[in-house]
Amino acid sequence: MALLEVNNVSKVFGGLSAVTNLKMKLEAGELVGLIGPNGAGKTTVFNLLTGVYQTTTGDILFDGKNIAGKKPSAINQMGIARTFQNIRLFSDLTVLDNVRIAYHSHVAYKLPAALFRSGRFYAEEDQMAERAVKLLKIFNLDGKKDEIAKNLPYGEQRRLEIARALATEPKFLLLDEPAAGMNPQETAELMNLIRWIRDHFNLTILLIEHDMSLVMGCCERIYVLEYGRVIAQGDPENVKHNPKVIEAYLGEEVTYA
């Protein structure tokens, strides 16, 4: 059974149809790219998958359960995490707190334990901080755990956002333009990191990216979106040479009579 199945999902904003009859199927463990020209509806797809937007029609099956209409927090607790195109960290909080907030759904102690500072509270808090630091280490951020998130350089903020998403312990990770604003060397490092976390955390990853070197070098399968419709899909080589895709990106060839 597929991990994610999107069946004929549409999203209409007023008179504008942002996504039309979207069909997608992701198997567990896949690393899939979602590309398309600006305004094709890629981020809308992410917002539909994570519950930020409600679908107009169609349903989304995750792990066999329909998640359309559920709250974002409930969807996250089922195992979907994401990052944002324009970074949305808790910018006035420390790096460590950003990650600890994401562990929130896995905290077992109850409110009285927190109010009266029971032994269980300390045990769990210690364990959480330890796990958070371990996770930050993967992203080379453990040395900056007490810094305020907004003071980090841009590339580190991007990495922290991925770390924060992983802290919710997802099965399925959505990355919205993870390489935006990075130089080629940073992009190459990020590509290795994405592959590594997929294997290390047993994740399924769907990523939106404009940097073709990253998409072609990293994704096993690609969906191409234009005007809210899937116009092509398949492995990178196929997609690269698909005339529809070339047309969407470069425009139609003009023949003069």
Place this chain on the structure above:
Amino acid sequence: MKRLLTRQNMIITAALLVVYIIVQVLLSTGIISAFYETNLILGGIGIIMAVSLNLITGFAGQFTLGHAGFMAIGAYFSAVMTVKWGMPFILSLLGGACLAAVMGFLIGLPTLRLKGDYLAIATLGMGEVIRVVLLNTKYVGGAAGLFGIPRITNWTWIFVCSVVTVLCIRNLLWSSYGRACISVREDEVAAEIMGVDITHYKVLAFVVGAFFAGLGGALYSHYYYFIQPGGFGFMKSIEYLVMVVLGGMGSITGSVMAAIVLTVINVFLQQYSAIRMILYALLLIIIMIFRPEGLMGSKEFSTAMFRRFERRDDRGSAGGQ
């Protein structure tokens, strides 16, 4: 247990005990006059009100203008419990606080879906509704007010209740629950995506804040012999909001300091009663011009400030110390 016996905790406990004993001795020897005692009590209630309001407005980021409404509920219900039902004071305190918390839940559930200005207007309306309902309830004396409440609130009660309030709210904030509340203030969308049920945590902050506001109200009514609905109007809410803003949104110790500072200023200005409010307002304007983030900003006052060369201890920095 070992975690509770840190140097910082012991210093704070010792300092609090010393303050308590000194004031108690000064009170019993009559060095602190009745006038100053009243202000001491009001300052303590101010601490309870400001810290509980800061939880809602400063930490969870929900701008409310109806905090005095919860205070009124606590004040009236506890007074009814002691005067009309003959209950012991401690039960009335808890009863008033609990009813305020229940009202916080009932009012919070629908209104906390609103944001910013809309929430402010809705809570302003809520405060007024509570006041007008009390005004028209014969059972609690209507506009004439409720009489004959025994004076039980004293320095000891105020001291214990303020310490408990500050401690509970601090412990709440420096836990996963508090961090979730703060994440709602920081970015609602990101918080939700990280699995934080934002409505749940907004309501939690509102209920806990209302509980302690009710406690403050109960202490208030058992100090003044009699209470009137007019005493819990919009201006009362503003008074506590001023403390929160002055102390710093998102700083518990800031609220405590602001409550004390404003009470002291008030006492000092009694000598110029004619222009008291003008001076008070001027002072606020001046402070806001020179320290717009409040006395403490979102930092916390701690003994660690005095030994900044030592390694920072990581007590959970969600409070943003």
